[in-house]
Amino acid sequence: MSRITIIETGLVSKRDRTRYGSFPEMFERMIRAEDASIDFDIVSIVNGQPLPNPDTLQAVLITGSAAGVYDKLDWIAPLEEFVRNAYASQIPTVGVCFGHQLMAQALGGTVRKSEKGWGIGRHIYNIAPGNGVIDGKQIAIAASHQDQVIEPPPGARTILSSAFTEHAGLLYGNGAALSVQPHPEFDTAFAYVCCGLRDGHAPDAVVAQAKASLAEPVDNAALGGAITRFLTRGPRA
Template sequence: MARITIIETGHVPRKYRERHGSFPDMFARMVRAADPQSTFDIVSIPDGDALPDPRQVQAILITGAAAGVYDGLDWIAPLEEFVRTAHANRTPMVGVCFGHQLIAQALGGTVRKSDKGWGIGRHVYQVTPNNGVVAGEQLAVACSHQDQVIEAPGDARTILSSDFTPHAGLLYANGTTLSVQPHPEFDADFAHVCCELREGSAPDAVVATAKASLAEPLDSAKLGAAITRFLTRR
């Protein structure tokens, strides 16, 4: 039975939490859809929880957050050190959105606010052939971000990409660290909420296009299953 430690780095806004759950709730649903036997420990940075020893946990999943990895918040540096220790120890680790960017920054990549603006709604990513994690030629997954990995770390291979997000998925050479920019844990309803939350900050046309895109099917379950296999394989 796999035991996954979810590092919660941000909260779902309170008004949406009752219906959609927390980010750890979403990830637990995603993982259990592929592996019903998985169990979870939740470490909530916003709630003041201390980080565990990354050498003493089975697997790690780092969530999204409203923060930027370059914001200089007092918990960013300790989390980066946690990532470096887990990576060196070859503890299975996955980061999503903020988690994707945090892992990249901790391991030598560059993250900043993209001049392409907001990425929201359903985006389609090209899949690098024979990457060993996820099959197929492309994946459609919901996203919600301005920040991006601009330069990937030297030992990371880009396995998901698009014109908007060139480094949307990174697989590290150690074989136990993986990260993705889009959100396989989001269902279409919560992805729509994320579009609504951008009203007034993203251009109206971008928000409208993003909302309309969510009428098309998402491959969230496929990417979620790939992440679950990555975290739970023995």
């Protein structure tokens, strides 16, 4: 039986957590929709829990966070070292949003706040052909970010991209690491909540357009299924 360790790096507000769940709970729902047999362990480093030795784990998923990878938080450097150790041991690892940026930075890429501003609402990404992980030509997923991977790490291939987010999905050189900027774990209602959190921070027109975009369907099952299969199939280098 497969077991995935979810590293919780961010917290949903108490009010929203009651209705939508924590970030790990969102990922559990996403993954179990593809494979109900998977078990989970949660390591909440944002709440002070210590990171395990990655060599003892079957697979790792790193959540999103309101933090930036460049913030001076005492758990970021240990998490980067954890990622590098998991990478060296080819432990299947996936990062989403903050997790995407943290993995890219830990493995030699560059992350910073984008001059393009907030990316919120439903975004459409082009899929690199023949990537072996995500099928199709395009995929629509909700996003919620201001930071971006500006330069991928050496050996990483960009497999999701858009005009707004050039490096929205990365497949890393060891074949066992994958990260994506958008949020396949967010249902449409929670993605709408996230748009509302940008009121007063992003231009009104950007927030309004982002909310309106969520009336169109998203492809959470496609990306969530790809992530689940990646985490449970093991290295493909």
